[in-house]
Amino acid sequence: MPSISNKGALMPESPIRKLVPFAEKAIKKGKTIFHLNIGQPDIKTPEIALNAVKMHSLEILAYTRSEGSEAYRVKIANYYKKNNIDVNHEDIIVTTGGSEALLFAFGSIMDSDDEVIIPEPFYANYNGFSTSSGVKIVPVISKIEDNFALPPIEEFEKLITAKTKAILICNPGNPTGYLYSKDEIKKLAKLVKKHDLFLIADEVYREFTYDGRKHYSVMQEEDIEVHAIMIDSVSKRYSMCGARVGCLVSKNKEVIRTALKFAQARLSPPTFAQIASEAALDTPQQYFDEVIEEYVDRRNTLVKELKKIEGIKVAKPNGAFYCVAELPIKNADHFAQWLLEHFDVNNETVMVAPAAGFYSTPNVGLNQIRIAYVLKKESLIKAVNILKEALKIYKY
The missing domain is CATH 3.40.640.10 (Type I PLP-dependent aspartate aminotransferase-like (Major domain))
Structure with a gap:
């Protein structure tokens, strides 16, 4: 059988996307998932950009x-x-x-x-x-x-x-x-x-x-x-x-x-x-002002809620829409998969990105997760509560 390249074998899996199969199985079981794992904003694309494509005259x-x-x-x-x-x-x-x-x-x-x-x-x-x-x-x-x-x-x-x-x-x-x-x-x-x-x-x-x-x-x-x-x-x-x-x-x-x-x-x-x-590029400044205000509100909500959980460390971000939290666990990869496969609160669970994949030094960041605060405040509060309840019973 022909072999793949060494380069191909060494290509790392995405720490963000590798959990997708487990999320899909959870959804098939009827679970609702709060996606804190990927930086896909829920903010609407500016209409001016969408209209430029809709109204094009290219032949x-x-x-x-x-x-x-x-x-x-x-x-x-x-x-x-x-x-x-x-x-x-x-x-x-x-x-x-x-x-x-x-x-x-x-x-x-x-x-x-x-x-x-x-x-x-x-x-x-x-x-x-x-x-x-x-x-x-x-x-x-x-x-x-x-x-x-x-x-x-x-x-x-x-x-x-x-x-x-x-x-x-x-x-x-x-x-x-x-x-x-x-x-x-x-x-x-x-x-x-x-x-x-x-x-x-x-x-x-x-x-x-x-x-x-x-x-x-x-x-x-x-x-x-x-x-x-x-x-x-x-x-x-x-x-x-x-x-x-x-x-x-x-x-x-x-x-x-x-x-x-x-x-x-x-x-x-x-x-x-x-x-x-x-x-x-013609998007008005008001769009950004509103987006920034929304993200500041979400960041403040997320950090405040996370700090209520005993044993968690969280770095307060001053930009982008991510934060890293250190959890009182040994292995965030296992925890993230466990959340999707074995845990829910009222049939709702959370998908996070294990942070070890954001390091190249081996065995660093094993107990950290990245959270993308690209959800509305109400969803963020629910998601953090699910994490809180999960950490009460998680044994690893």
Whole structure:
């Protein structure tokens, strides 16, 4: 029998999606599931984006340019300028989601066995992107006790070797919801400049910042133009996860030229989705104001309810719509599956994402879960109550 590749065997399962079969069985048994496991917002997509597709006049659904349509890229650049990020459309490559942007970035700046340093816990698919690119992740652990703040810069410097090519951050963070400060970004900027590395920032949650805090982009930092690569996406900003449109942004012309070759190999990003995404850029500020107000309310409700449970630690997020909670258990993978297979309150249960999959260091985060607060307050309160009742009888 022919064998699969070693790379394929090493590809990690999604910690978010691997529990889906158990959830489907629970639903077939008539259970209601509160999905705290996946960052799929329940916020409506802006009508302006949906209408752009409904009212299109295309007669041929043709390829666009490999780097994305010029009209869309010009409009993206204008959006960034409004956010104090000075780039032009030639600094932007439109991609099939932020995922492809990261793959293009890895492929453009790293060879097989090169290293990228990432604060963990981090977005679980970074593990998959690194495996498929033949790149090694070198983790630096941030701690729940510090609210998952940037680890001391000395910890990064200890890990830099001749193989190190980049530092990657997610800001605000998935799964932690941590928002890096301007000072923390400046420390990283100084470090990558000193060691001639790239600084990749996944900024797909830029709009989602709370408590008066402001997002500071790596693209705003002066003197690191050749080092900085920004990853972005429409998925969360406009509740358009299914559009699969993102972009890679850099003022480093060689990075853009190289990434374009990867873009040409897959021909072009999706045409209809670019039409919707271009229209979404005209979404009024009121939409975001209302969304932020809703998420702050949900975050406050979630954290308040979780803190009522004895033995739980929870990091308060300042951005995105996730938080990490540490439970008084040994293995969150087992607990998450048990919730779906063997537990309910009035025929209702909860689906969570075990946090170990957001680390690359073995046996770290085993008793942690990521919660996405993408449900209405009433559902969040019910879901936390189910967790509370489950922890009373869970024995492992």
